[in-house]
Amino acid sequence: MEVGANVATPANRPLSVRVSSTEKGCADTSTDEDPMSPFGRVMEEMGVYIVLVMGLGTPVNLPVFRAGIETELIPRFPRFRSIQVMDGFKDGKPRWVQTTVNVDNHIVVPRMDTAAVASDPEKAVEDYVASLSTLPMDKRRPLWEFHFLDFPTSEATSTTVLRVHHSIGDGMSIMTLLMASSRSTDDPERLPAMPPLPRRTGAIYKQRPRPSLSSLGDCLAWVWSYFVLVWHTLVDVALLSATLLFLRDPPTMFTRLPDKGESPRRKRLVHQSLNLDDVKLIKTAMNCVPKTINDVLVGVASMALSQYYFRKSGNAKTMKIRLRSILPVNIRPLSSRQIYVTKVETGNQLSILMCPFHIAWHDDPLEYVRKAKRSIHKKKSSLEVIFSHVASNFLVKYFGAKIGAFVFRRFSTRTSIVLSNVLGPAEHITLCGHPIAFMAISACGQPQALIVHYLNYGSTVKVILAADDTQFPNCHELLEDFGNSIRLIKDAAGLKTLKTSIEIE
Incomplete structure (x- = not known):
């Protein structure tokens, strides 16, 4: 065709x-x-x-x-x-x-x-x-x-x-x-290897066994962990509610420009390959959670957006702006990724959380990763993901999809970007008789002017930007900032590792 x-x-x-039901004749x-x-x-x-x-x-x-x-x-x-x-x-x-x-x-x-x-x-x-x-x-x-x-x-x-x-x-x-x-691709007789299971930590994954009453310190730590859980959850739910009612990110060049209608805007999809080994080196140097690179990827995004902002705006580098991104979260059990041979999961099994990131200028590139690590750690000590999932299902079930879409648009238009990480195959694949050299995934139709996706494929991590074609006519410059940021953070991480090894000796 x-x-x-x-x-x-x-x-x-x-x-x-x-x-409609009158057109179901074509359906089996x-x-x-x-x-x-x-x-x-x-x-x-x-x-x-x-x-x-x-x-x-x-x-x-x-x-x-x-x-x-x-x-x-x-x-x-x-x-x-x-x-x-x-x-x-x-x-x-x-x-x-x-x-x-x-x-x-x-x-x-x-x-x-x-x-x-x-x-x-x-x-x-x-x-x-x-x-x-x-x-x-x-x-x-x-x-x-x-x-x-x-x-x-x-x-x-x-x-x-x-x-x-x-x-x-x-x-x-x-x-x-x-x-x-x-x-x-290396062995056409077998299915492609899956990435190793990430280590999920945080309130919704980690069990808290009740400690022995003989240890006062363990009891206090156990009580304190639940206090932190309740506090972070209350703060996150309050911020979600405030965002729905009145709270919005300060306007920046990343904020979607207002228009008269809700029609989708033309999005340009651009992508660049990052070396997965570089990301893992940073993760190791920063003592991030094993088997996950989300802290590093959020830090890289924060640094890239900061570099782009200060270069394009000409504002003083002493300025600091706190923005928020929407992070889609896969709520499937980890084991579902390992049974794809016999069962492909259907439907959307997602929740969302709002993760802060900062537009700031740091002389030490590792500071972007440190801030990202602290932000994500707080999110892992919260039930925001569960609350978002339950609340969205309740709204759609009892008030309909239009209300659910209205709420989602409110969150989307009052935050700055979407930031997502998708796990792909751990090795190169051949699909329908054709070897796949690279993959780049994104979405269109969402209200944000900028969507940032990461996709692991083989030994690379693709950073993919879906940028409003009129609002970001120079989106390739922003894409280059991601490559520059990973190099600067990697060099700083390598220097940190070298200093640590010298001190140990």
């Missing part, structure tokens, strides 16, 4: 509609109907999409890739063969109802401007992906599509773009689907 160079979906595709109602999750209903109401750009190591072999979609992806993921039915049920809740899938309706091969591709293939891919960020999808078909761009770029021989409606699932469910449907 071919389309024009500046159009991401065929011109004869109908616009996005809600499927012999299968069980699956209720939409509360978070999925909010994403449907807001029109949020996940965009996954994959660089391929070979030219596109469309018949082979199409066969892989039909035999590997669709059978493993019920959402890829289901449509949204919005009414006609006794309880009034929308359902996923399975239907017959014509794979050709979900494959797009655009006709590109050959001169633009020859002049700057990276920009041609960026422009095409940006065009997808404002286009609706036809809800009379399953809400996913593959776009194939068969020309080389600096990182890949060809490119495919998977666009999925966020109501289908979250980033983790999409990644587990790809891993379950792919093979290791």
